[in-house]
Amino acid sequence: MTGPLVAGHGLRMHFPIRRGLLSREVGRVRAVEDVDLAIAPGEVLGVVGESGSGKSTLGRMVLRLLEPTAGRVVFDGTDITGLKAGELRAFRRHMQMIFQDPFSSLNPRMTIRSTLGEAVRLHGLARGGEVDDRVAEALTAVGLARSHMHRYPKAFSGGQRQRLAIARALAVQPRFIVADEPVSALDVSIQAEIVNLLDQLRRELQLTMMFISHDLAVVELISDRVLVLYLGRIMEIGPARGLFAAPLHPYARALIDAVPGRHGRGGTRRLLGGEIPSPASPPSGCVFRTRCPYALPACADAVPALREMAPGRFKACIRDDLDLAEEKAA
Amino acid sequence: MREAGADLLRIEDLKVWFETPRGTVRAVDGVTLSVRRGETLAVVGESGSGKSVTGLAVMRLLARTPARIKSGRVLFRGKDGEHDLLTLSEARMTKLRGREIAMIFQDPSSSLNPVFTVGEQIAEAIVLHRSLPQAQALEQAGELLELVGIAAPRERLHDYPHQLSGGMRQRVMIAMALACDPLLLLADEPTTALDVTIQAQIVALLRRLQTERRMGMIFVTHDLGLVAEIADRVAVMYAGQVVEEGPVGQILDAPRHPYTLALIDCSPHAALAAARGAGRTALRTIPGAPADPLDPPRGCRFHPRCRFAIDACRSEEVALRRIGEERVSRCLRAEDLA
Numbered sequence: 324m325t326g327p328l329v330a331g332h333g334l335r336m337h338f339p340i341r342r343g344l345l346s347r348e349v350g351r352v353r354a355v356e357d358v359d360l361a362i363a364p365g366e367v368l369g370v371v372g373e374s375g376s377g378k379s380t381l382g383r384m385v386l387r388l389l390e391p392t393a394g395r396v397v398f399d400g401t402d403i404t405g406l407k408a409g410e411l412r413a414f415r416r417h418m419q420m421i422f423q424d425p426f427s428s429l430n431p432r433m434t435i436r437s438t439l440g441e442a443v444r445l446h447g448l449a450r451g452g453e454v455d456d457r458v459a460e461a462l463t464a465v466g467l468a469r470s471h472m473h474r475y476p477k478a479f480s481g482g483q484r485q486r487l488a489i490a491r492a493l494a495v496q497p498r499f500i501v502a503d504e505p506v507s508a509l510d511v512s513i514q515a516e517i518v519n520l521l522d523q524l525r526r527e528l529q530l531t532m533m534f535i536s537h538d539l540a541v542v543e544l545i546s547d548r549v550l551v552l553y554l555g556r557i558m559e560i561g562p563a564r565g566l567f568a569a570p571l572h573p574y575a576r577a578l579i580d581a582v583p584g585r586h587g588r589g590g591t592r593r594l595l596g597g598e599i600p601s602p603a604s605p606p607s608g609c610v611f612r613t614r615c616p617y618a619l620p621a622c623a624d625a626v627p628a629l630r631e632m633a634p635g636r637f638k639a640c641i642r643d644d645l646d647l648a649e650e651k652a653a
Numbered sequence: 654m655r656e657a658g659a660d661l662l663r664i665e666d667l668k669v670w671f672e673t674p675r676g677t678v679r680a681v682d683g684v685t686l687s688v689r690r691g692e693t694l695a696v697v698g699e700s701g702s703g704k705s706v707t708g709l710a711v712m713r714l715l716a717r718t719p720a721r722i723k724s725g726r727v728l729f730r731g732k733d734g735e736h737d738l739l740t741l742s743e744a745r746m747t748k749l750r751g752r753e754i755a756m757i758f759q760d761p762s763s764s765l766n767p768v769f770t771v772g773e774q775i776a777e778a779i780v781l782h783r784s785l786p787q788a789q790a791l792e793q794a795g796e797l798l799e800l801v802g803i804a805a806p807r808e809r810l811h812d813y814p815h816q817l818s819g820g821m822r823q824r825v826m827i828a829m830a831l832a833c834d835p836l837l838l839l840a841d842e843p844t845t846a847l848d849v850t851i852q853a854q855i856v857a858l859l860r861r862l863q864t865e866r867r868m869g870m871i872f873v874t875h876d877l878g879l880v881a882e883i884a885d886r887v888a889v890m891y892a893g894q895v896v897e898e899g900p901v902g903q904i905l906d907a908p909r910h911p912y913t914l915a916l917i918d919c920s921p922h923a924a925l926a927a928a929r930g931a932g933r934t935a936l937r938t939i940p941g942a943p944a945d946p947l948d949p950p951r952g953c954r955f956h957p958r959c960r961f962a963i964d965a966c967r968s969e970e971v972a973l974r975r976i977g978e979e980r981v982s983r984c985l986r987a988e989d990l991a
Contacts, residue, residue, distance in 0.1 A: 373848040373849075373850055373851075374819075374848055480942065480943075481700070510699040510700050510875065510943075511699065511875060511877075511916060511919055511920060512699060512915070512916065512919050512938060512939040512943075513699075514919075514921075515919040515920075515921075515924075515936035515937065515938045515939075516936075516938045518921070518936055519935045519936050519938065522935065523935075537848060537849065538921070539849070540920070540921035540922050540925060541921050543921070543925055544921050544924055544925060544928070544936070577850065578849070578850065580853075581848075581849040581850045581852070581853045582849055582878070583849070583852065583853070583856070583876060583878035583879045583881070583882055584876075584877060584878020584879070584881050584882065584920075584922055592853040592856075592857075592882070594850075594853055594854055594857060595850045595853070595854075596854075598818055598820055598821075598851065599848075
C-alpha cells in the first residue's frame with residue numbers, strides 16, 4: 324500500500340484579533356482546530372460545511388498558502404511545513420488551486436498565452452516555442468482551442484473562464500489540486516459541464532483533489548470521500564456514498580437535510596435552527612452542541628474524539644445510540 | 654395562463670429592450686405571466702434569461718437608459734382598484750412600492766444602509782408609508798423582527814447591518830418588506846447567497862408569512878430544487894421569453910419544453926438518482942452555448958441546442974400555446990415530449 328499524497332497532522336489555524344492603537348491581540352479566530360487528514364493518490368476528498376466552517380482556510384493550509392499556527396503538512400512524504408519560499412517552489416508546481424471566481428486567477432491585461440505561459444516558464448517546464456505547445460495542450464485538455472491563447476479574458480464567457488482557470492492550474496502539470504467552490508458562481512447547465520470536465524481530467528491525469536463546496540449534491544457526485552467541517556473541526560469523514568446515505572454525525576445529517584429538492588415537491592426540509600457561532604468564541608466541548616437536536620449535558624464537557632465507527636468511517640460525537648440513516652423524518 | 658379575473662398581478666406581452674453600443678438587447682421579449690393572492694409563482698432561468706429584468710420592470714426600478722419598455726402592460730389589482738403600473742405616475746408608483754408591492758433581493762447588504770441601525774431603517778419604512786409617530790414605528794419594527802424569527806428582536810433594533818450575519822440581514826429585509834403588509838412580494842434570488850441551512854430557514858419563513866397574509870409572491874430563482882419546495886406555479890424563461898408555464902408539479906414531473914427537460918436533467922440530483930445502483934454517472938449537459946442576446950437565433954430561440962428540433966423550429970417564430978388546462982408551452986413538439 325502506498326502512502327497518502329497529501330496529509331495534514333494536527334492542523335490548526337488561528338487568526339489574531341487586534342484592537343486599538345497598539346494592535347494588542349484581544350482574541351483569536353479559531354478557523355481550523357486539530358484537523359488530521361490524508362488524501363490518497365488519485366483520490367478526491369470533498370470538504371463540506373457552512374460559511375465559517377473553515378473549509379477555505381483548510382484548503383489554503385494544505386497548499387501552504389497559509390502558514391499553519393500548528394501542525395504539519397506532508398506532501399508525497401516530505402514535510403513541507405517548515406520550508407522556505409525557495410525550497411517550497413519545487414513543490415508549488417505540484418500543488419495548484421482553482422478558485423470560485425475565475426476572474427481572480429486571470430489577469431485581464433494579459434493574453435491567455437502570457438498568463439499560462441508565465442506559469443510554465445516560471446517553473447522551468449518549457450522554453451521558447453515549447454511554451455506555446457504546453458499552453459495549447461492545457462487549453463485542449465479543458466475543451467478550448469489553441470487559437471484561444473491569443474485572446475484576453477474578457478473575450479470569454481463565465482463557463483469558458485472557469486475552463487481557463489482550470490487550464491492555468493493544469494499547465495504546470497500538478498499532481499494535487501484544491502478546487503475551492505469551482506462551480507458555485509456558474510449557471511446550472513455550465514456547472515454540469517465543469518463538474519464533468521473536472522471528473523474527466525482527474526481520471527485521465529490521475530489527479531488528486533480536494534474539492535471544497537457548499538453544494539452537497541455536487542460533492543456527492545465527484546468525491547470519493549467526504550470531510551464534514553464545523554467551526555474548524557472535523558465532525559465526520561468517510562466514503563461519500565455511505566456518508567450521504569447514512570450519516571453518522573447529527574451535523575452531517577442536518578446539512579444533507581437542508582439540501583433543497585431532496586424532499587420532493589412541497590416537501591419540507593427539516594430545519595437546523597440557529598446559525599454557526601463565531602469562531603472567536605466557539606462553544607465548549609462539542610462545538611456543534613448549541614444547535615444539535617441530540618445534545619446532552621455531557622456534550623459540553625469535552626471535545627469529542629474522532630472515532631472510527633466502521634472501516635474508514637469516523638465521527639466526532641459521543642452519541643452512539645442514534646440512527647441517522649435516511650428517511651427517518653422527525 | 655388562466656382566466657384573468659382573479660389575478661393580483663398580470664403581466665401582458667412585456668417587452669424590455671436595452672440599447673447598447675453593440676446593438677439592441679431584447680432582454681424581455683413578450684412575457685405574459687400572472688399571479689393570484691396567496692399564490693407563489695416561481696420564475697426560473699439561467700443568467701440572461703430575463704427573469705430578473707421582468708421583476709425590476711414590474712417594480713419600475715429599471716433606469717430609463719439604457720432600458721426601454723418597448724410594449725406591454727403590468728396590471729396590478731391594488732387596494733383601490735386596478736392599475737397599469739407601467740403608466741402610473743412616478744408619485745403614485747412610489748406610494749404603491751413598499752406599501753402594496755414589496756421586493757427583496759439576493760444581496761441584503763447592498764439594500765441596507767450601513768450608517769443607520771436596522772430599527773431606524775424599518776421604522777423609516779413604516780413612518781413613510783403609514784405616517785405613524787417614530788416611537789410607535791420603532792415598537793412595530795420590533796414586532797416585525799420577532800415575526801421574521803430574530804431572537805431578542807428589541808435588542809437587535811439597535812444593531813447596525815454589519816453586526817448581523819447574512820441570514821439575519823435577509824430576515825431584516827423581509828421584515829422591511831412586510832412592514833406595510835403588501836399584497837405582492839417580489840423575491841429575486843433571496844436565498845442564493847446563503848448557506849443551505851439558513852436558506853431552508855428563510856424559505857420556511859417566506860412560506861409561513863405568505864400563507865398567513867395571503868400574499869401573492871413572485872420568486873425569481875435559478876434553483877429547481879427550491880422551486881419544487883416553494884412554488885405553486887412555475888414559469889421557465891429562456892433568452893427573454895417564457896418557454897413553459899404551469900402548475901409546479903406538472904412542469905417538473907412532465908416538462909413539455911425541451912429546455913425545461915434539459916435544465917432538470919443537468920442538475921446534480923438527476924445524475925445522483927441515475928448513479929444510485931450503477932457507478933458514477935456524468936452530468937447531462939446542454940449542447941451549444943446560450944443564445945447571443947444581441948443576435949438570438951431565428952425561429953425557436955432554443956433550436957440550436959435542442960435535440961428535438963425539426964425544420965419548422967428553425968424557420969418560424971414559435972408562439973406560446975395552450976397545451977393543457979393550466980399549461981402553456983412554446984414548443985412545436987410539446988406533445989411529442991410526453
